[in-house]
Amino acid sequence: MTATTLFGLCGAALVGLGLFGVVVHPQPLRKILAFNLLGGGVFLLFGAIARRGAAAGMGADPVPQAMVITGIVVAFSATALAVALVLRLFEATGGASLNSDPPRTEPAAGPDG
Amino acid sequence: MTVGFAFDAGLAVLVLGVAVWTIAARAAFAAVVGFVTFGLLLALVWVRLAAVDVALTEAAIGSGVTGAVLIGAAARLRPTEAASAAERPGAAMRLAAGALSVLVALALAALVLFPPDPAPTLAPQAALHLAALDVGNPVTAVLLAYRAVDTLLEKVVLLLALLGVWSLAPDRFWGGAAVPAVRPDSGGALVFLARVLPPVGIVVGVYILWVGAIAPGGAFQGGAILAAMWILSMMTGLTGAPEIGRLPLRLLLVAGPAAFLLVGLAGFAVADGFLSYPAAIAKSLIIAIEAALTLSIAVILGLLVAGPPSREPRHRDAGHRPAGHGEAGR
Numbered sequence: 329m330t331a332t333t334l335f336g337l338c339g340a341a342l343v344g345l346g347l348f349g350v351v352v353h354p355q356p357l358r359k360i361l362a363f364n365l366l367g368g369g370v371f372l373l374f375g376a377i378a379r380r381g382a383a384a385g386m387g388a389d390p391v392p393q394a395m396v397i398t399g400i401v402v403a404f405s406a407t408a409l410a411v412a413l414v415l416r417l418f419e420a421t422g423g424a425s426l427n428s429d430p431p432r433t434e435p436a437a438g439p440d441g
Numbered sequence: 442m443t444v445g446f447a448f449d450a451g452l453a454v455l456v457l458g459v460a461v462w463t464i465a466a467r468a469a470f471a472a473v474v475g476f477v478t479f480g481l482l483l484a485l486v487w488v489r490l491a492a493v494d495v496a497l498t499e500a501a502i503g504s505g506v507t508g509a510v511l512i513g514a515a516a517r518l519r520p521t522e523a524a525s526a527a528e529r530p531g532a533a534m535r536l537a538a539g540a541l542s543v544l545v546a547l548a549l550a551a552l553v554l555f556p557p558d559p560a561p562t563l564a565p566q567a568a569l570h571l572a573a574l575d576v577g578n579p580v581t582a583v584l585l586a587y588r589a590v591d592t593l594l595e596k597v598v599l600l601l602a603l604l605g606v607w608s609l610a611p612d613r614f615w616g617g618a619a620v621p622a623v624r625p626d627s628g629g630a631l632v633f634l635a636r637v638l639p640p641v642g643i644v645v646g647v648y649i650l651w652v653g654a655i656a657p658g659g660a661f662q663g664g665a666i667l668a669a670m671w672i673l674s675m676m677t678g679l680t681g682a683p684e685i686g687r688l689p690l691r692l693l694l695v696a697g698p699a700a701f702l703l704v705g706l707a708g709f710a711v712a713d714g715f716l717s718y719p720a721a722i723a724k725s726l727i728i729a730i731e732a733a734l735t736l737s738i739a740v741i742l743g744l745l746v747a748g749p750p751s752r753e754p755r756h757r758d759a760g761h762r763p764a765g766h767g768e769a770g771r
Contacts, residue, residue, distance in 0.1 A: 331449040335486055336553030338453040342460055344546025349464040351538035354528035357469050357511070357518055361476050364507065365460050368483055369549075371499075375490045376553060381562030387491025390579035391563040394588060396495050397580070398595045400503045401661060405602035407507055408745040411514045412606040415748070424521040427528055 336376030342369025356414045356424055367403045371396045449489055456482045469515045480504020493657035494580040501665035509746050575724040577655035585727045589716040596698040599741045610749035616686030617750040621676055635677040642670040650735045660731040664738030671743040682747040684754055697737030701730050
């Protein structure tokens with residue numbers, strides 16, 4: 329196995345890991361973190377593809393590289409906006425729950441028996 | 442080769458290990474620290490994949506500036522963590538999510554293990570016009586010439602994100618400035634660092650911008666380093682965050698995208714169309730655009746980290762002084 333394949337597989341695993349975190353974590357901040365891991369995995373897949381495309385004296389295909397650079401900047405923009413939204417939610421409600429149901433005060437033992 | 446591969450294998454294991462920690466850590470703050478480490482390790486992976494431009498961007502923006510935003514948020518959201526623990530999904534849901542994630546990862550792994558042969562590449566086409574552009578770094582050529590529209594639109598995305606963040610401020614703070622939530626000890630190491638580092642950082646940032654034409658570097662990376670210096674001095678209270686209503690600040694924000702757009706439109710008159718450069722001055726134009734972009738990127742990144750304004754603009758209340766500016770001791 330070459331290093332390129334190895335890092336490509338690493339990227340695939342990161343996508344899976346990030347997806348799991350996005351679905352499972354209830355805290356919005358943790359979802360944002362997981363989403364960034366997922367993005368890092370996608371970028372790494374691009375990196376493996378770029379490395380395979382090494383030609384014309386270049387170590388890697390520059391087009392996927394440029395797309396990843398653009399992607400990192402856009403991912404940061406989205407992260408900053410998402411974090412600002414969560415902080416505003418916290419200021420407005422005193423909590424940071426994405427649960428649309430009204431906060432459970434007494435029936436915590438309801439569905440679980 | 443074998444030593445190199447052993448290093449790569451170790452690096453991949455470390456990256457995955459830190460990623461697992463980021464997902465599994467109990468406290469959000471620990472997870473954020475894991476994420477910043479993850480970004481730095483990922484930058485090393487990019488170096489191993491012969492993508493040094495991406496490595497610089499990942500270290501500066503993906504790990505550094507993103508980390509600054511997330512750490513601040515994790516500290517402020519700490520009181521909410523206990524309540525959200527009760528909202529954890531049940532075992533069946535976790536199992537289903539795990540199965541879905543494994544399935545997606547396996548599909549992507551199959552793509553990596555059985556790639557098309559020969560590998561598709563645009564490198565020869567990118568190399569074809571490098572001489573005409575007089576730009577030695579093919580990634581810069583793609584970003585500022587071949588796919589310049591992407592880069593222009595990405596700047597607009599940055600501006601839109603900043604507008605989105607600002608719009609979350611309560612009405613009475615509109616036009617005001619962001620005040621950092623925590624202020625470190627004025628005699629501490631961070632404040633010392635914030636006094637010593639910026640002169641060096643500014644030189645490095647400008648160098649990275651300049652060298653981007655021929656070697657790894659460029660507007661994003663240079664801008665992120667300049668932004669980091671500004672963020673450091675804002676975090677320590679050495680400089681206050683600017684009031685967002687001020688005209689000079691607004692002009693700085695749009696300088697980069699506006700210069701880019703003007704050069705692009707001029708392409709209709711003096712070259713083949715939108716965002717095409719006359720060959721004779723292509724390199725000068727690219728560097729001029731990058732210089733303007735670097736300034737705007739640095740200001741936008743800094744303001745995104747500072748967050749929405751949290752203080753009323755000063756002119757409404759003449760006697761009001763920015764919190765923290767005049768207070769000498771503690």
